[in-house]
Amino acid sequence: MSEQNDVKTPDVNEHGWIQAQPVPNPGIEEHVNRWSDEDEGANRRATRQIVACFALSPLFAIAFIVAYFAIPGPLGRNPEESYGGPIVPVLGMSAQHFYMGLFLGLAILLIGIGLVQWARRIMNDREIAEERHQLSSTPENKQLVLEKLEAMGKDANIYGRRSIIGWSLLGALGLTALAPLVTLADAGPWPLPSTRHRTLERTLFAETESKTIYLVNDVTYERIKASDMEIGQLINGEPSNLEELHHSDPARFQSEKAKSAIIVVRMDPNTINITGREDWQVGGILAFSKICTHVGCPISLWEQQTHHLLCPCHQSTFDLGNHGKVVFGPAARALPQLPITVDAEGYLIAQRDFEVAVGPSFFERPFNRENDKGEY
Amino acid sequence: MAKPAQVSTEVVQPHNAVKPNPPLKKLGPAAKWGDDRVGLGGIGNFLLRKIFPDHWSFMLGEIALYSFIILLVTGVFLTIWFKPSMGEIEYQGSYQLLKGLPMSEAFASTLNISFDIRGGLLVRQIHHWAAMTFVAAMMVHALRVFFTGAFRKPREINWLLGVGLLIMGTIEGFAGYSLPDDLLSGTGLRFADGLIRSIPLVGTWVEFFLFGGEFPGTLIVPRLYMVHILLLPGLILGLIAAHLALVFYHKHSQYPGPGRTETNVVGIPMFPTFAAKAGGLFFIVSGFLTLLGTFVQINPVWVVGPYNPAQVTAGSQPDWYMGPAEGAVRIMPNIESYIGGTTWSWNVMIPGLGFLGLLFVSLGVYPFIEKWLTGDDSEHHIVDRPRNAATRTAIGVAAMSVYAMFWLSGGNDILAIRFHVSLNQVTEVMRVMVFLAPILAFIITKRICLGLQRKDQERLLHGSETGTMMRTADGGYYEPHLPISHDEAWTLTQHKQYMPLDATAADDRNGLAKKDVVSRNRSRWSRWFYKDRVEIPTAEELIAARDHIEHEKHGELDDVHDPELTGKH
Numbered sequence: 001m002s003e004q005n006d007v008k009t010p011d012v013n014e015h016g017w018i019q020a021q022p023v024p025n026p027g028i029e030e031h032v033n034r035w036s037d038e039d040e041g042a043n044r045r046a047t048r049q050i051v052a053c054f055a056l057s058p059l060f061a062i063a064f065i066v067a068y069f070a071i072p073g074p075l076g077r078n079p080e081e082s083y084g085g086p087i088v089p090v091l092g093m094s095a096q097h098f099y100m101g102l103f104l105g106l107a108i109l110l111i112g113i114g115l116v117q118w119a120r121r122i123m124n125d126r127e128i129a130e131e132r133h134q135l136s137s138t139p140e141n142k143q144l145v146l147e148k149l150e151a152m153g154k155d156a157n158i159y160g161r162r163s164i165i166g167w168s169l170l171g172a173l174g175l176t177a178l179a180p181l182v183t184l185a186d187a188g189p190w191p192l193p194s195t196r197h198r199t200l201e202r203t204l205f206a207e208t209e210s211k212t213i214y215l216v217n218d219v220t221y222e223r224i225k226a227s228d229m230e231i232g233q234l235i236n237g238e239p240s241n242l243e244e245l246h247h248s249d250p251a252r253f254q255s256e257k258a259k260s261a262i263i264v265v266r267m268d269p270n271t272i273n274i275t276g277r278e279d280w281q282v283g284g285i286l287a288f289s290k291i292c293t294h295v296g297c298p299i300s301l302w303e304q305q306t307h308h309l310l311c312p313c314h315q316s317t318f319d320l321g322n323h324g325k326v327v328f329g330p331a332a333r334a335l336p337q338l339p340i341t342v343d344a345e346g347y348l349i350a351q352r353d354f355e356v357a358v359g360p361s362f363f364e365r366p367f368n369r370e371n372d373k374g375e376y
Numbered sequence: 377m378a379k380p381a382q383v384s385t386e387v388v389q390p391h392n393a394v395k396p397n398p399p400l401k402k403l404g405p406a407a408k409w410g411d412d413r414v415g416l417g418g419i420g421n422f423l424l425r426k427i428f429p430d431h432w433s434f435m436l437g438e439i440a441l442y443s444f445i446i447l448l449v450t451g452v453f454l455t456i457w458f459k460p461s462m463g464e465i466e467y468q469g470s471y472q473l474l475k476g477l478p479m480s481e482a483f484a485s486t487l488n489i490s491f492d493i494r495g496g497l498l499v500r501q502i503h504h505w506a507a508m509t510f511v512a513a514m515m516v517h518a519l520r521v522f523f524t525g526a527f528r529k530p531r532e533i534n535w536l537l538g539v540g541l542l543i544m545g546t547i548e549g550f551a552g553y554s555l556p557d558d559l560l561s562g563t564g565l566r567f568a569d570g571l572i573r574s575i576p577l578v579g580t581w582v583e584f585f586l587f588g589g590e591f592p593g594t595l596i597v598p599r600l601y602m603v604h605i606l607l608l609p610g611l612i613l614g615l616i617a618a619h620l621a622l623v624f625y626h627k628h629s630q631y632p633g634p635g636r637t638e639t640n641v642v643g644i645p646m647f648p649t650f651a652a653k654a655g656g657l658f659f660i661v662s663g664f665l666t667l668l669g670t671f672v673q674i675n676p677v678w679v680v681g682p683y684n685p686a687q688v689t690a691g692s693q694p695d696w697y698m699g700p701a702e703g704a705v706r707i708m709p710n711i712e713s714y715i716g717g718t719t720w721s722w723n724v725m726i727p728g729l730g731f732l733g734l735l736f737v738s739l740g741v742y743p744f745i746e747k748w749l750t751g752d753d754s755e756h757h758i759v760d761r762p763r764n765a766a767t768r769t770a771i772g773v774a775a776m777s778v779y780a781m782f783w784l785s786g787g788n789d790i791l792a793i794r795f796h797v798s799l800n801q802v803t804e805v806m807r808v809m810v811f812l813a814p815i816l817a818f819i820i821t822k823r824i825c826l827g828l829q830r831k832d833q834e835r836l837l838h839g840s841e842t843g844t845m846m847r848t849a850d851g852g853y854y855e856p857h858l859p860i861s862h863d864e865a866w867t868l869t870q871h872k873q874y875m876p877l878d879a880t881a882a883d884d885r886n887g888l889a890k891k892d893v894v895s896r897n898r899s900r901w902s903r904w905f906y907k908d909r910v911e912i913p914t915a916e917e918l919i920a921a922r923d924h925i926e927h928e929k930h931g932e933l934d935d936v937h938d939p940e941l942t943g944k945h
Contacts, residue, residue, distance in 0.1 A: 028635030101670025109663025115656030258685035295570025332712035367714030
């Protein structure tokens, strides 16, 4: 081979790399004709197929429009029908959805396939080399820019003592641009101690101060009778005043529900540890916050025999038979327990609010060893 | 790149078989009108025959772009019907199972789109599939750019723009996912709220300002709606415009090959061939997403029902790109500190914010770290074959393995159920795997890369196998080799091989600018990065090797006994 004469020996250059390139650049590879370039029949076939794609596409587009109008949709012509229009067998989906999607998809896809086939089989496929241009500007250009900057400075006339004009303008722009940000300060109430006390650190159970708050079923709002609960049973509960709130202040409803949701369980009193919280329960019936202390998912997976409660979001596991302590997972704090008792008729009522804020941690939350770690 | 064994020494000059079209004036008065006003001719001259290298991996970014266009089109349709309000109403639509239930207007209008608007379900599902594809395509595109070293000078700015797009695409996806106000999206927001709260000092303030008070309040859906349909799409559009403008200015990078150099770009012209292929791909992506939206159900919100902060479904999972953050939050040990009446939730902050932060920051700084290790200030338009940058490739695969481990951890409950193993053990194993997997991946990948480099060297020095067995007169066997083509030999040898930077000796430092001094530390890292490699053979070695192969081909038995050639090492 002729290139053997002009070889370069490897040598680390001043940039710190070897670019030996012992083989000289062969230049762009020889173009190989495609079958459709060589064979007239293949070329005609390719043309026919591409035109077929482009011809079929509008037919499918029209079919799409027809499907929109002709096939009774989910809305249906007949409001008596449960799900409007006809259903595609096997797939079980709305026929209107099915045919509209199918026809539109095919109409679009065929244009794409036609275009790509045109490019691959008919269009010239010879590769071309183009020189790259220099990305940085030329030295002359740089020189010109320097001169213009110089002229710019002169025209602005801010050299020397007057440079303070420029700096003061920058300061003015900066502060004026930042100033309107103050309007965002009303994006929400400020979580100052008094606000936190009214919101994050308080649930609807705090209203026990003024009235009796019953523990109620979270769907039916029915009161829970202690004697009706079996050992091992779990009831998803809410405070009875949540229902009133739904009517009186619907905007607050979800936020209060997010804090007040509770789990009411009945366990065999002989199998659980209630040290320090002897009077928070009614014959083995205990109430805990349902909101995970990790990031706030409602916890709901109950293991009757172990008294463990598992959060389905991140698998934190709490032992309700032992102060709601964390036994597994990423949660760091025990589930807060709600002190409960019964009224004269035997219905479960709250004694007072939780002793600590429920739900996920926040920066200003003070630590409470008894409630947060279940240690007495 | 690897080409069949054939000797091609002929240098082919590229030329156009087709004569160029007649100039502008033939395009008629319209072109003249435009040229007179905005200099259309100049734009045409720049664009019409601009060269784009043709390679399948260059389509990944295009797929992301086209998914985004689909998102804009389908998104406009959805805004016609969607009501971003958390005000409670009683559902009276045609989905019988939820009839009469109280729910937010946002959820009710999502049901309305799905059941009562003709084509609504189709468009909603296309929108969601396009969102998944958008983020996925961006990520795979970023991997292509990473592994081929296409982020190097002069493309660092475009890499940063890409990282910005990835961040915004992720947030945009999360905002969209939160809008329907169904049970899953509400749970996702609850998770985000827990994450925000864990930020030290300002977490509670950020929570109150975002939600307009306590979670969930009544403002988050309308606020996220603004973010989702105006703020982020606008920013993403701007970044895409800048990203594409830089691609045009730099001209596309290209894979090594015959005739490809750092000063040229070899490929097909913008019009008609590239436009037909790229336009065709747009329609194929759109058509494919339409068929996905037709046949593959996604996010059936009516199954889980409206958001209720006291309920959750088991096995709830976010969209796929949130998986690693979710996994990190799941497997993090439960560490929390209580200092002077404050709570520091490391168990949420480190995995939730730290993981995503680390991911995006390390993506952002990587090009600059690598430049620090090479000290290379030259332009790179020929991309690397991943094997030739063994340590970079190994780092990339190690990072992918960390991502994969966290992603799997995000489904630790699903893994436990599907494989009938203990959930607790899955969690504990994943805690180890997120550290072990990258180490293994790094070592294995680096070895594979070096093995591939060795294979390249083998082809250069020994030629390619012929598959023919020859028996010699004295009963020996050997397989003759054929020399590889000139094109292939060039492709395998054209790249740069970096030498580790040597630390500047103390007495050499005088008079050097600070930036020219190589510290001992930098030298150590540079050595770690570049010391392992298989040298490119020198020209002399290649000539000697070719002579051996030529002799062997002519059956010169003396050479056959050479262990180098017979493979009896």
